[in-house]
Amino acid sequence: MSSTTTSTAPPPVGHYPHARRVGNLLFLSGLGPRAPGGGPIPGVTLDEAGNILAHDIERQCHAVFANVRSVLEAAGSRWERLVDVTVFLTNIQRDFVVFNRVWKEYFPSDPPCRTTVEVTRLPTPIAIELKCIATVED
Template sequence: MPDSIIQSHAAPKPVGAYPHARRVGNLLFLSGVGPRHPETNAIPGNVYDAEGRLTDYDIALQCHQVFANVRAVLESSGASFADLVDVTVFLTDMARDFKTYNQLYAQYFQDAQPCRTTIGITALPTPIAIELKCIAALPETR
């Protein structure tokens, strides 16, 4: 199967010049997926002060939304969680958020069981606390 670029109308628009996903042969590479809401672009659980500075966030709400966004990109590509083989997760506050994220991840991915790496980082390009980078393997016939 030739290369194909996937843009999903069910996921938030990318914040840069990149596709939601790219299929090469039977591999599907998802660009980094964050928790922005696809219709409003709002980040669930973010709390801002009067000057617009981020003061707090809810990692559980962001996890639910990022997992929904990953699912949307996969489905737009003809794939599902079951096709995932590798997931890299970026957290901006490992000490605060890992336990909640890990519990929610286990609920969403208990049947899929992709390999996973979780990395603590200092920031992401937008005021989000989590981002996923995924690779799926698809049968050639899809």
């Protein structure tokens, strides 16, 4: 087993790696749209207490996909080797249609398996998080 953490993706919000390789499988920890290096979250408006007032799910989708790609590449895999993605949305009723449209842009053919669930909130003020499994060449 080997673990990967990279500065090209946002730092984990807890004590865990971005990814762990076991055999030819790569398991990514949950990734959101936060900017690499702990920068601002794209497409979110917060109140003074840090609560989400509004979010732009399309901007957050593009950002989270970029973060996933960064971790995959840092760990020796690539976008086309994704086999399973779990999607966590904080507002599935409002955001699911937009998410599906953006998903299709990134996977025009032969997409990975996917499960999408709604959650009440995520650990940081984001509207989407992805949990991914990919393969790695031996």
